[in-house]
Amino acid sequence: MLLRTLLGSALACAALSSAAPAQDALAIRAGKVLTMTGKDLENVVILVENGRITAISDEVKPAWNAKVIDATDKVVMPAWVLAHTSGGLSGGDVENMLNVPYLTVKDALDPASLFVEEALRNGVGTFHVMPGNRTMLGGTGMVARPYGKTVEDMTVLSRTALKLSLASAPGQRTTQIRRLQRALQDVREYLEDFERRKKEFEEEKAAGAAGDKKEFGEEPDAQKKPVIELLQGKLRGYLYVPGPAEVPEALRLANTAKLDLVLVLGWQCWRAARALTNLKNPVVLDPDLEAYDVDPETDTETLVCAAAELAKQGVPFALSIDTGTDGPQRFPWWQAATLVRHGVDRNIALAALTTVPAKLLGLADQVGTVEVGKVANLQILTGDPLKATTWVDQVVLEGQLAYERSKDRRLQHLFGKNDPGQAQAK
């Protein structure tokens, strides 16, 4: 399937380019390419036509009309993919009602938000926006690109999944579990009732007792639709699991109730790492990756990285970034470097922000790697992605140069470019 798609898009591109000169041709002369396919390349040219990568080779010659980016002293890698974030939602991400599955982030995503601006500055190419972690049935999400003037411009995928949460007020853990069970059961019963009534109508009609009414003519309650689709296995759920105490219920929902769930795990969930080894989908980790664990007996504390504990058990995961902090957890590269500091393999750390989330979002044939046929979502870095001294120099999204550090007015301002008497820095 994947091969076919790749072949298909390659053929489509080939067909286009032979028919007429490509409209949007781009060539990146890359000193180093972290392809995220297991093999890194050096001194190659990446050709992009109509938004897709058409060739990667040290022999290709850019088309006469191609824009050429000289990145011979730089590192090119896939733009980051965020599997789950609540950034960019105007007015916050917390609803004061618990049961609002009919809401959608599309109505709140603000293209002019600082989150979107920073996402692009930090090399994010694709992000999955979901309602916040505090709402039991919080609504549906979307996949977006950090580029565009309207939500429509930014949309990559609509109505991707339903957000569920087991987060509770202090002392209300079991109540919250029960509440979510009840809310799902309510919809199940509603659906059974609906189906029963529909069936009865069809029987009546068949028996000629339906009178003038020719069609059942009733649709399921639109407000319940996302939950109905979740229960029918037509819509994926992203379930926030605040701690290990909620993990058994999350597993029950995923395994016994057979919901297609992605678990979004709070830091504490590392304690239940061994229970999470047989999930259908990779998990998503909270932005707070490291925290102190205090031994209640000895009162000694240990700095624990949740991702490292999950990696030890072989649980596949995607990382997320913090959108409400002044700390460096807002940088994808920092999150990956934190994992490496805790002994996680570098490739696993990088995959958690590229290939793993790409697959999770159903975009594995589009983004997350640098390969022929993929969408040209690339970040051009001044050095290795996990070094503190490295900056995102340019970002290419779908073949278009979407970000240039030298033209980043806010960053230039912060480096004193506009200050009187200051020479231009950086």
Added chain:
Amino acid sequence: MNRCCPTVLILLALAHGAAAQSDRPALVVLKGARIHPVASAPIDGGVLILAGGKVQALGGADLPVPEGAKVIDCTGKVITPGLVDAGANVAIQPRDRNEQGDEVTPQARIVDAMDPLARSLERVLRQGVTTVQVNPGTRNVIGGTGAVLRTHAASAAEMVLKDKSQLRIVLGAEPSQGNMAIRGGNPDSIYYRRPTTRMGVVWTIRKAFYDAQAYREKRTIPANGAPMPELDAGMEVLLEALDRKLTVRSTARAEQDIRTALRLAEEFGYETVLDESAEVWRVIDLVAGAKAKVLFNLPSAARARDGAAADGAEVRLNTLELLAKAKVPFAIQGSGAGLPLIQEAAFAVRQGLDAETALAAITKVPAEVLGVADRVGTLAPGRDADVVVWSGDPFDPATRIESVFVQGRQVVN
């Protein structure tokens, strides 16, 4: 039950013996690492000899290893001095930082609120910080004296490397925050504390030093037969500052407050360091001219989305680079609040500072500012054996701490 006892006793004795042994600062040689002594040029594949709690010698691979020494192979590792934080949020309970009985409390000493068992001390120790300056909080105009602490010592008393290291004065809006003018209500309420404006804050400082000057006159030249005024602990502290025996730490974030801090120092002749001075980039020349040193908070927190720091100070990511260019000495401080200190320095490097200056800003410079440079902050014969062994380049975010030595004892492994 009885039969178990001898075994337990033996085990206890063994455990005790082991503890006693590891407690004694032995002769330790760290061999093979890249050593950053900070005071001198880096040494590749160097040898560092720790003896009697001090650095005995350091040099290249040819430095002879003394007999009987415990040799630790540090090949591929990087060694720096134990880090020094000129303003750490450790060892003091948050509620103990601000003595709100008065707005001028120079007599207050932060060591009296020090909790030697505070978990925060152990945390920064595990982040490679071996020396910290702790200060009274920022809600008073003159908050009292800070102290330089070791983050690890055999006893609470030995933890104090230098008491009364600095006198804290706070400018800007914070000391008057929450105070209000009397309009009805209960005049005894603590909210009727003065001052209520920046004007009031500066006047409060001036008045304190005027009072100290008058106090000195009365104490030294008793007017014919007039009784000598009683010893005043607060006034005595202010006199030490006026006599330049005690450095004033002027917490001043915004440009106007930095100017005021330098003006007051000139007016009364006290020596001052500028603290938390986020907006110092606006007045680099002034600061350089006044030969003031700067303590800079948490470079990692400066973010592109909004420039405002405390007191409405605007931040610039090239501030430290500008200070370095103007040869203004500065320290990076603030562990216990944000990232580990080494990572804060790494962010300074990210923002354009050279690595050598960044390392000095968390070792040598703060040690000098705090007046403990003869003990800590650099690796040289005779200095305290406070050493951090890193798994690689300390400014690489993937680097881990391998071990920390304080006064020759390995306290983190």
